[in-house]
Amino acid sequence: MSRYVLITSDQDFEKRARQAASGLHGTFHAIAADYLPPGPDNLLQVLSGDPVEVILLGPGLPIDDSIRLASLFDLEYPEISVVLVTDSEEEVALPAMRAGIRDLLHPGSNTDSIRKLLERASLAAAGRRRGLGNSVEGQPRSGRIIAVMSPKGGVGKTTITTNLAVGLGKEAPMGVVVVDLDLQFGDVASGLMLDPERTLADAVVGAAVQDSVVLKSYLTLHPSGIYALCAPLRPTDADQISGEQVGRLLSQLANEFQYVVVDSAPGLGEHVLATLELATDAVWVCGMDIPSIRGFVPDLASSLNWTLCLRIGTSSSTSRTGALG
Ligand SMILES: Nc1ncnc2c1ncn2[C@@H]1O[C@H](COP(=O)(O)OP(=O)(O)OP(=O)(O)O)[C@@H](O)[C@H]1O
Ligand SMILES: [Mg+2]
The missing domain is CATH 3.40.50.300 (P-loop containing nucleotide triphosphate hydrolases)
Structure with missing residues (x-):
């Protein structure tokens, strides 16, 4: 079962994201905050239940901190897809790519766009998990x-x-x-x-x-x-x-x-x-x-x-x- 986690202080965005996730297979967990923990483990420790697949770093969070946290996730938990919600997509695109951020989303996106993005991020996370778990060096995995x-x-x-x-x-x-x-x-x-x-x-x-x-x-x-x-x-x-x-x-x-x-x-x-x-x-x-x-x-x-x-x-x-x- 997939698990979507959103961190944001923006209640309106949270409502749309929650609605978007309600049409998908998985659970949704929102954390109301305008700051980020120092590392992935500080965040994952407070989330019990199904493994996390997608983390949305929502509007209202400091961009530099978001990119730093995303790069730590990329190193320590590459199977989790991190998505950054920002209205400065062009400026952030390159550092976001280097930090392994899966996708960027505009804070004004409607429920349908958020749902499609969650689907994509979730599919990518599932693919990475399978790749990490099953692949034999140099050989494609076969279902x-x-x-x-x-x-x-x-x-x-x-x-x-x-x-x-x-x-x-x-x-x-x-x-x-x-x-x-x-x-x-x-x-x-x-x-x-x-x-x-x-x-x-x-x-x-x-x-x-x-x-x-x-x-x-x-x-x-x-x-x-x-x-x-x-x-x-x-x-x-x-x-x-x-x-x-x-x-x-x-x-x-x-x-x-x-x-x-x-x-x-x-x-x-x-x-x-x-x-x-x-x-x-x-x-x-x-x-x-x-x-x-x-x-x-x-x-x-x-x-x-x-x-x-x-x-x-x-x-x-x-x-x-x-x-x-
Ligand atoms: N075990 C079953 N018992 C009774 N009716 C069934 C059963 N399985 C399927 N049906 C019904 O039979 C009809 C044909 O089923 P289905 O479309 O799955 O067959 P199909 O082999 O895929 O057909 P086609 O060759 O046209 O693609 C449908 O109306 C379906 O609801
Ligand atoms: Mg048929």
């Missing part, structure tokens, strides 16, 4: 790629994908991304009630391909603490996306996230095959009809951990899904 697939449509792939992702998100908060590879008619966004600003069509071209920080900024955060890369908004965009691009995208995401859960279109199209080449696990979903079960082809990729899910019944009131291991 599990779980492909959810079926030969037929309408059998429950998206329902299973989204539930699996939210469930894994409880084990690994901010460590799960769900990718909608049903590129023409994907409905992960509607299943999770998301309204994405960027989609998979943006993520496989341009700067996102070279830079994982850009790629991560294209993800949409779900209130449960998982990220989603939703299908393109126009079905025609799917034609522009190749299997090779999908493979590169999944590798990039697996380097950043503990779990990459992939929803797919029915059948074994180019994008599903590209996913299977990289997947560590596969969930094959089918109905109880014989053609559906005969479509199950575990030898397709024998190195994978397979789970077969049978959808029992035909309506949501009478059905359930059983995992056969």
Whole structure:
């Protein structure tokens, strides 16, 4: 669970920041003060509970002290993202960068901008934590790629994908991304009630391909603490996306996230095959009809951990899904 800490004497800013954090996964703690402690430990000692992920040094604090404290956090607690709230962004930008400050925010920012900044800072903190904890010198870290697939449509792939992702998100908060590879008619966004600003069509071209920080900024955060890369908004965009691009995208995401859960279109199209080449696990979903079960082809990729899910019944009131291991 993320934890946001704000230090400021500005009550109006505190109110907006509190509102912004209320829409996010995590707790918010405000300290009303116009001065800063000498070091990170003096601050962290008074904060019990979940580990701190983001510290907002709010309006009203001395800038020099804020930059000094931020540089100490950068040295001693690099996994914590420090954000400086200031109206002299241009003058402060260079010293802030040198002190490892994650981002700058104008004190007049509205709730929506504060929320987006908190999301970014929180994602950066999660990435740093994973990097610090798991990376082996010289080798990229690799998360599990779980492909959810079926030969037929309408059998429950998206329902299973989204539930699996939210469930894994409880084990690994901010460590799960769900990718909608049903590129023409994907409905992960509607299943999770998301309204994405960027989609998979943006993520496989341009700067996102070279830079994982850009790629991560294209993800949409779900209130449960998982990220989603939703299908393109126009079905025609799917034609522009190749299997090779999908493979590169999944590798990039697996380097950043503990779990990459992939929803797919029915059948074994180019994008599903590209996913299977990289997947560590596969969930094959089918109905109880014989053609559906005969479509199950575990030898397709024998190195994978397979789970077969049978959808029992035909309506949501009478059905359930059983995992056969
Ligand atoms: N276990 C289940 N029991 C009953 N209904 C279910 C079950 N799982 C999903 N459904 C319902 O079946 C419908 C299709 O589910 P879903 O969209 O998850 O399938 P899908 O395989 O992703 O479909 P598509 O191939 O069109 O993408 C939805 O209305 C969903 O609510
Ligand atoms: Mg679907």
